[in-house]
Amino acid sequence: KAGVTQTPRYLIKTRGQQVTLSCSPISGHRSVSWYQQTPGQGLQFLFEYFSETQRNKGNFPGRFSGRQFSNSRSEMNVSTLELGDSALYLCASRETGAHNEQFFGPGTRLTVL
Amino acid sequence: AQTVTQSQPEMSVQEAETVTLSCTYDTSESDYYLFWYKQPPSRQMILVIRQEAYKQQNATENRFSVNFQKAAKSFSLKISDSQLGDAAMYFCAYTSGGGADGLTFGKGTHLIIQP
Numbered sequence: 683k684a685g686v687t688q689t690p691r692y693l694i695k696t697r698g699q700q701v702t703l704s705c706s707p708i709s710g711h712r713s714v715s716w717y718q719q720t721p722g723q724g725l726q727f728l729f730e731y732f733s734e735t736q737r738n739k740g741n742f743p744g745r746f747s748g749r750q751f752s753n754s755r756s757e758m759n760v761s762t763l764e765l766g767d768s769a770l771y772l773c774a775s776r777e778t779g780a781h782n783e784q785f786f787g788p789g790t791r792l793t794v795l
Numbered sequence: 796a797q798t799v800t801q802s803q804p805e806m807s808v809q810e811a812e813t814v815t816l817s818c819t820y821d822t823s824e825s826d827y828y829l830f831w832y833k834q835p836p837s838r839q840m841i842l843v844i845r846q847e848a849y850k851q852q853n854a855t856e857n858r859f860s861v862n863f864q865k866a867a868k869s870f871s872l873k874i875s876d877s878q879l880g881d882a883a884m885y886f887c888a889y890t891s892g893g894g895a896d897g898l899t900f901g902k903g904t905h906l907i908i909q910p
Contacts, residue, residue: 717897717898717900724900725886727897727898727899729897730897740897770838774840783842783845784842785842788838
């Protein structure tokens, strides 16, 4: 099976712009989670989607949003970008069940200037 | 809220030696899962090992094993016969039994393998 894919891999934006990141999970995986990784805050959970429904959201402002499509592909959107949004955004997919391994994509490196 | 603490920002070990990475966590849940993930310089997160809280037996995967002390809320990772390819950031992670909260990660331990 193909792994988790994320597009684009690198992105440069300026403050105030918005950005959309895409994640395609492993075939058959219905759960998709998003994480933000920064040197200062480490890895932080953004949100999880399952069957097109957001099941939970981490402690992030409303500028961060996401959605999941019927084919389980997911997008996350960040509006009104701030310098502090510069990070590696990781997407992970898994089969149903908390014990199941989350398979991570290679990430999208977002730089906000 | 659950927290995961890795008290060793960096560890160094000689090739072929054994090293133990520490992790403690705090939760009021009784049903949860613990994981160790490896992130090499490529940034690709790779699952190393997982432990179900309800299992008393410590998980093992080849050269990797854990010491799970539920009462102490401790979950350390032992790497035996360290290899150069083990060099990476290692993250300890927690998720509740429901799984919808996502993974809570520690800050990570940078493991250096000395040849």
